[in-house]
Amino acid sequence: MNIRKTACILTAAFMALTAVSCTADKPKDNNSSAAAESSAAESEADTMPADENKTADAAAKKERIYDYIKENYGTNMLSCQQESTWMGSPDYEMDYIEETTGKLPAMRGLDFMNNDFDGVVMRAKMWDSEGGIVTICWHTGVESSGYQESLDDTPDFDRLLTEGTDEYNTMMESWDKAAAALAQLRDAGVPVLWRPFHEFDGQWFWWGKGGSENFIKLWQLMHDKFTNEYGLDNLIWVLGYSGEVKDGWYPGDEYVDIIGSDTYDNSTNINAWNKLLNVADKPMAFHECGNVPPVSKFEQDGDMWAWFMVWHTDFITKNDKANLKEVYNSDKVITLDELPDFG
16 A cells, blocks of 8 residues: 555656546547647657566566466456546545455556556556556547547548558557557566457447458557567457447457457446357456446356456446445455465
C-alpha cells in the first residue's frame, strides 16, 4: 500500500497537467475528453538505450504470466479493474475495491486514450512493481487519441491500409507513439496484456467500420509491425469481441493469444462464451462488464473466464457491495495478494 500511495502522489502532479473528463466505453455515451498531446513517451524510447536484461526479462515474464492464465483458465478467474484518471486519483477504483472488499484486483486495466502515454507507463510500472498484471486498451482515432475520435472517424480503408498514402502514414505516426510507450514497458521488464481495437465486431468504433476483411488486415498489420519492426515481445495479444461475437472477424491463431467478449447486461456473458468456443482454442476473457455476477452464477453457467474486468467509475461503485466482497474473497477468484511472483 505504501507504494500505491506514493504512486498516487506522483500521479496527482502529472494528472494536474493532463486532467481529462471522460466517459464510459459504450457507443451510447456522448461525453468525451481532450488533453494536450504528449510525445515524451516516444522521444524517451528513442533516446534511452534499452536494458537488454530487462527486455529479456519482459519476454520471459510474459510467458510465465500467459502460462499462469492458461493453467487457471476454466477453474479460477483473475480479478481485474479498469482505472479512471479524472476522479481525483488514478487509484479511485482500486481504493474503492480495497475499502469494500479488503482486497485489490490481480490485474489493472489502463487506456492510452487522450495520449496519456506517460501516465499509463508510470502507473503500469508501479502496478507491476506491486506484483500485479497489466492490461492496456486504446480509445483513439486514426490520428487523434480520444474516445469521441474512436467513434467519429470514418476512414477510407483502401487508402488507410495502403503503404505510402497520407492516411497510412498518419496512422503509423499514431502507432509509433503507442509502440514507444509499450517499448518503455518492455525495457522496464513489464509484460502487457494488449487489447487494441476492442469491440471491433460491434462496428461502432472506426476500426470496425470497414467490415471484417479490413479489420483482419488492420489487426495483422499492427501485430506484424509491433512484433517484427518494434520488437515488442512483451505483449500478450487479446482479441476483444463485443457481446455479439460475429463470425468472420478472427485474424488467425498466429496473431492472437487470448480471445474474449464483453457485455453490460448483468449476465455472466454465457451467450458469448458459447460462440467463442467455436472461434478458437484459446483462453477466453470477460474483458469488460458493469455488474459482476456472483461466482456461483459463473459456476452454474459453466463459463469460468480467464478474468473478468469491471469498467470504471459508476460501473464499479454501483455493484452490490455484499456481492463484490463475496466475489473478491471467493477461493475461485484470484486477487493481487494471491498472485505468484512472476520474476
